[in-house]
Amino acid sequence: MNITRNNVDALNAVVTVEVSKADYAPQVDKVLKNYLKNASIPGFRKGAVPMSLIQKQYGKAVLLEEVNKVLQENLNNYLATEKLDILGNPLPKINEDFNWDADDYSFEFELGLAPEFTVDLEAKNKITYYKITADDKMLDDQVQRIQKQYGKLISKDTVEEGFDVTGTFTNEENGINNTATISLDIFKDKKTAKKFIGKKVGDVVTLKTKGLFDDDHKLMDYLKVGHDNVHGLDIEVDFKIEEINASELAELNQELFDKLFGEGNVTSVEQVKEKIKEDAEKQFASQADQKFINDVTSSLLENTKFDLPAEFLKKWIQTVGETPLTAEQAEEEYARSENGLRYQLIEGKVMSQNNLQITFDDLKAYTAEIIKKQMAQFGQMNPTDEDVDGIVARVLSNQEEVKRLSEQVMNEKMLGLFKEKVKAKTKEVSYEQFIKEMYGE
Known part of the structure; x- marks a missing residue:
């Protein structure tokens, strides 16, 4: 087995895999002998079928299958050993004159290589981090809604x-x-x-x-x-x-305050407004964080410049789905997905440059916090560690949940990194003003 690589340019390469008879013949012989032992062909006793007949009936199919196994195994090992960062999967080059009757074979694969680039989170930008406050009008309106609700x-x-x-x-x-x-x-x-x-x-x-x-x-x-x-x-x-x-309207009295916040926890309208303000601004903070992430993402996409092996990726898109696409369909799909691919590469680079990783302890701690909040909503304010750990174990036994929660943990880590490194200006706004900023109006 001999594998060589020719770098066409910084983003494209061709790998040639040369397979000799010695690489596949032993396995082909082994499979055909197993066929011989178990073959049931009219006119012959089981196990007494001539090898020439087995070879004629199954030889070509077995040859193709075993050569493909050897080919894929060695190609994958080569990519791993060489630590090649590729996009998509290797694409076999079509050889119209390929001869399966030969003893030795040569296969060529096109590779799309990931571009080399760096991400500068501390570069100048026009990003704003919004601090959303609950203004007096919002608090007054909310108090009136409460009065209506309980009236x-x-x-x-x-x-x-x-x-x-x-x-x-x-x-x-x-x-x-x-x-x-x-x-x-x-x-x-x-x-x-x-x-x-x-x-x-x-x-x-x-x-x-x-x-x-x-x-x-x-x-x-x-x-x-x-x-x-x-x-x-x-x-x-x-x-x-x-x-x-x-x-x-319900009266703003101690009976209503106790109903809303528990007995004796709030004793005045001013304290009611403080509670409303605190809860509202916690919710606003998550919305502000999401806009901040979106704005940083847009800025990184705009300012982090690198080329992609576009023609390779369009060819790969044609083959990757259940139904092959035409060149025109692949062109359209590439146009739709290009920004997503670019951000995946940028995000991966940010993670590697800043050593962002998710440990199992991170995942357990995050899941436990979510579970405690959910239990609190149903009145279980002080669950035991044993109860929480049991639920965490059940949740994390589901691979789909692990994937979803891992994405959320990484999102929080990225948010923390962005807040630390991205030089954004802070602007205090009301919720109404934030909505207008959110939609660019």
């Missing part, structure tokens, strides 16, 4: 100012059919709210979507319209009234 609903016949109205938004042409409860102060224009005054159950109010709310994103919530369609959406929707309710 009493009083059914009414006719819509008046301050009432809540439940109904269904519809527009058949645009596929809109969504039931929602609205308060009249959600509309941008007071004239729109006035359309509802005096209406009764069963009445239909027709509304224009353009400028309906102070933020077009609210159309996503109330009409279930996709983000790409809400901006400048200018259609009419019907709102059929199904319920009219007045809210008798």
Whole structure:
């Protein structure tokens, strides 16, 4: 067995594997002898079939199979020994004149090589890390929602100012059919709210979507319209009234505080707002972190320059699926997946440059924290270590779960690294401002 490599350029190579008869003949003979022992052919006793007949009937198929086994085993060993960082899998070069009747064979494989590059996390950039705060308006609104939630609903016949109205938004042409409860102060224009005054159950109010709310994103919530369609959406929707309710707000007293936060833990509206602020900003932090990761990812893709063996990858894409693709289909698939491949390479380089690894202890600790949080949601505030460890063991016995959790652990490690090394400016914003920044508006 002789294997040689010719580097076509920095990203492409051809490996030639020369297989001699001595590499495969012993195994071919062994397989054919096993066939001979067990062959059952009319006219011959079992075990007495002539080898020439076995050779004629099975020889070529066995030869192809055993040569392929030797070929793949030695090629894989070569790639591992040479520590070649390849993209995709080796592609065999077609030889129209290949002769299986010869004793010795030569096979050529095309390789796509991973590019050499470095990632500079500390380079100048325009990335912002958003610190999202719960402003006074949000806290006041949330307190009022709590009062409504724990207050009493009083059914009414006719819509008046301050009432809540439940109904269904519809527009058949645009596929809109969504039931929602609205308060009249959600509309941008007071004239729109006035359309509802005096209406009764069963009445239909027709509304224009353009400028309906102070933020077009609210159309996503109330009409279930996709983000790409809400901006400048200018259609009419019907709102059929199904319920009219007045809210008798719950009193902000100790009984309500105890119901919300446990007996004696909160004793004033100010403390209620502090609790709401604390919980909200924890949730906001995870959203800010995700945007930060997304922005760093985009920046790295834009600023980390390297070439790929594009033509090789397009040929590989044609062969890798269950159904072979045409050259045109592979071109389209490559265009769709190129950025994903580039980021996989960048992420791998970041991990190797910064020695980011996941240990089994990391995975166990992360899984245990998730389990404790889930148990707390069901009232189990102080589970024993034995109980938690037992659940962790069951979860980590599932390979799909291990893969999913490993991705989450690495995501947290990457986030920590980005926060440490990426020179981003910090900007304090309200949640509304963050949403506008999130969608680039």
